[in-house]
Amino acid sequence: xxxxxxxxxxxxxxxxxxxxxxxxxxxxxxxxxxxxxxxxxxxxxxxxxxxxxxxxxxxxxxxxxxxxxxxxxxxxxxxxxxxxxxxxxxxxxxxxxxxxxxxxxxxxxxxxxxxxxxxxxxxxxxxxxxxxxxxxxxxxxxxxxxxxxxxxxxxxxxxxxxxxxxxxxxxxxxx
Numbered sequence: 001x002x003x004x005x006x007x008x009x010x011x012x013x014x015x016x017x018x019x020x021x022x023x024x025x026x027x028x029x030x031x032x033x034x035x036x037x038x039x040x041x042x043x044x045x046x047x048x049x050x051x052x053x054x055x056x057x058x059x060x061x062x063x064x065x066x067x068x069x070x071x072x073x074x075x076x077x078x079x080x081x082x083x084x085x086x087x088x089x090x091x092x093x094x095x096x097x098x099x100x101x102x103x104x105x106x107x108x109x110x111x112x113x114x115x116x117x118x119x120x121x122x123x124x125x126x127x128x129x130x131x132x133x134x135x136x137x138x139x140x141x142x143x144x145x146x147x148x149x150x151x152x153x154x155x156x157x158x159x160x161x162x163x164x165x166x167x168x169x170x171x172x173x174x175x
Contacts, residue, residue, distance in 0.1 A: 027134065037131035044123030044150065048116050051158050055115035056108050058165025061172040063107035074099040081105075115157065122153040 028036075064071060078095040079085045079102040088098035126146040133140045 033131040036133075037127045040127040040130050041120075041123055044119050044127070047154060048119035051119065051154060051161065052112050052116045054158055054165065055161045056112040058161045058168060059108040059111035060104065061168030062111070062164060063104040064172060065168060067103055067107055071100045071103050074103060115161065118157055119150075119154055122150050126150045 074096060076095040077099050079088050079098040081102060084098065084102050084105060088101060093101065126143070126149070129140070129143045129146045133143060
């Protein structure tokens with residue numbers, strides 16, 4: 001028999017639901033359902049950051065592959081973004097280098113944002129399965145299946161960016 005945590009015991013459900021919200025036995029309170037959803041979604045949110053950082057680092061040489069001609073043809077107009085203007089000033093870049101940096105950073109930002117959306121979307125079925133289960137049963141097969149799907153999607157996404165990043169950085173270093 002495995003020990004149960006405080007979130008898996010029926011006593012906890014009764015304490016959280018309060019006397020006015022007493023539900024039928026085995027049916028968790030609304031608060032507990034929201035908590036189960038929130039716990040999983042927050043975990044997914046936090047686990048998205050490492051993959052987002054990997055994608056941002058991998059996207060730098062890919063930006064030069066995809067937008068290389070645009071970078072070469074940039075004019076000395078400087079960066080248009082106020083944030084990138086400040087970065088260019090701090091790094092003492094001239095106007096041409098600032099414009100080129102902005103072209104690369106736009107691509108990197110788009111890749112990172114697209115990558116960060118995926119974990120949030122793939123976590124929804126897992127969090128929803130947790131919030132709609134009947135009780136505090138820790139071995140719900142639907143919940144386990146959706147957790148495996150979420151972990152698999154995160155690993156696949158990270159592997160994709162590692163491979164693309166390795167290809168891109170090898171290409172850049174051998175120019």
